[in-house]
Amino acid sequence: MSMVEEKFKKLGVENAPGQELLQKGVKLDLKGEKILGEKIDFSHGDVDAHKPLPNSLELFIEGFNKGGIQAYTEYKGNKEIREYIAGKLSEYIKMNIPADNLIITPGTQGALFLATGSLITRGTKVSIVEPDYFANRKLVEFFEGEIVPIELDYFNVNEKKAGLNLKQLEEAFKSGVELFLFSNPNNPTGVIYSDEEITEIARLVNKYNVTVIADELYSRQIFDNREFYHLITKNINQDKLITIIGPSKTESLSGFRLGIAYGSPTIIKRMEKLQAITTLRTAGYNQAVLKSWFSEPDGFMKDRIEKHQAIRDNLIEKFKTIDGIKIRKTEAGSYIFPTLPELEVNLGDFVKILRIYANVIVTPGTEFGKSFINSIRLNFSQDEKKAAEGVDRILEMIRRYKK
């Protein structure tokens, strides 16, 4: 097998959210009858139930009508729009971000790709958290870095912490890790890192001269009035940090593919060079839509958070009705990540059973770390009623297959 073939063998997409149709037909041992019900796809949010930011389409049309000047922006994005976003983000994190230290990318996936591609080459030691966003591992592998995993013990920790194993992190940094990549709020668990944890991460990366990519995609959708701590606001070497955020989730703008990375000017410059050969730029007209972000109508964010908090509470109550299901309450974002009791089929088959016989799509825990063979992830940014019915069907299947 050639080197390229080997590399791509690792890069599976069949179990990635939204890719379920690629799963090959298999014979599954169905217990009982199919469970009928309206299809629900928990692999991503439902932008029909929670609509894109008002004004987003109008801004796109305005961008289109501007013509060439909006079609052909600088590779890192239209300057005026970067200035708008830099101003809004500065207010948001309460710290000044210059527009030149910011790049507009095709989604936060684009930002992650450009950031990792700017920092990882073969043999670069990279720490990623387990569990964490499924693409993190794939990105490190694609760029031929070496993964040094860090455990997030999100169950066995008091609720004020995320549960990052900071000792393990320091050991990893001591052993030569050059890059630490993590999401906060964590995807898939929905936990937030505590002030103490974030402060300690900052201290350790300074001490060991490590670079950090902090993926804060979900940081605007915080429940129960919790506090959120941005790593960039801590005492941290500002040239070693890239923060990522975007309007795809909380603001439902995923169909426009828009993301932002900001921080270290050294790294942003590399990301711009890399963007020049990946997609040239984020689609020009789409960039104009960013002006709807952080300018939501009064009450939009409050309403959004309340609605999601209510869905969360309802679904978590349901999961708790079955013995042996472990679940930690989501603190931010739209995910729940329950651990299921031991089942008579393996996780891969169970996920297919849910899809084929219960019309419910979930993402298997193994996408977020090899050891999560009993977990499933649900994006609960859904229609409330459909989500509740979907979870009822999941629970019924768990009852049938529970050992």
Place this chain on the structure above:
Amino acid sequence: MSMVEEKFKKLGVENAPGQELLQKGVKLDLKGEKILGEKIDFSHGDVDAHKPLPNSLELFIEGFNKGGIQAYTEYKGNKEIREYIAGKLSEYIKMNIPADNLIITPGTQGALFLATGSLITRGTKVSIVEPDYFANRKLVEFFEGEIVPIELDYFNVNEKKAGLNLKQLEEAFKSGVELFLFSNPNNPTGVIYSDEEITEIARLVNKYNVTVIADELYSRQIFDNREFYHLITKNINQDKLITIIGPSKTESLSGFRLGIAYGSPTIIKRMEKLQAITTLRTAGYNQAVLKSWFSEPDGFMKDRIEKHQAIRDNLIEKFKTIDGIKIRKTEAGSYIFPTLPELEVNLGDFVKILRIYANVIVTPGTEFGKSFINSIRLNFSQDEKKAAEGVDRILEMIRRYKK
């Protein structure tokens, strides 16, 4: 310098089209007065002078209104849209292309990135043409391939050929080149490969088991009723060929960032995996715009070609008025690539002089190959009058600086 730093040092963007603002201020030796005139940017087409396909915005709005189903497509693109495009391309090249062997990408740049990233790893020997699209070299370097350049002797050849040095190509293949990447029509010269050349390329890649990426971005805008030969229609191993095309240029849809790659199912699958970690997918709503492509109103393409042919003829006539300028007539696409007479300043400075003192932006020939130190590239998809005035200013500057 670390390995990553070294890699990014090579990836310059300052001279890339549209990035001129990044050029540092320098003291230039201006001869005579500034030449006043309306700014013209020959580094890319003017989508205000040659408008996006009619109906493109309406299709976008329709896509947006479809909601979630259009926002979250399969990574390789919405199936129905892939089927539409596969059908249209099948008619276009007169050969059946299955929708599953096709991927929708963020621009043809995205397609090039995914294709090269799916085929090149460190040490892979890759042949690229000189001159050819400026990103080709950068892509090979980013993936740590080894470049084996092939000469395109576009001046010293009869007009029916592009001028590819086929002996050199065979030598390269013999020496272990695994991938051949070329644009046809050629960017920046606008020449078309002859039937004979394309047939010989097919024969050689079969003989030496080489994979090919054929960038046919400009293949719809053909002048003087010339014939165009698609490599895929030749006797060639179909699993070793990827063809790239898109609606950014002739159809002025660049602001939507849409491209297509089709061909080898093996490579398309890899490209899909890579897209999953670069941008997830091409922006969902944007994909809907592809339905305006190959469905132009009657006469649209004919009118488009006639207008561009007239601009081409006018500008080429102008360049021919100065002794020592060599220029080959563009056969397809929107570029002219004149070789200038020897000047008293180097090319980099001359390009800056044009920008600062004549309000004209052109792309230096060195972006397309190190040896093109006397060439400039102009995209003539411009307002006819502005383009003519811009070329007059270029000519005046050439007269001033000619040795």
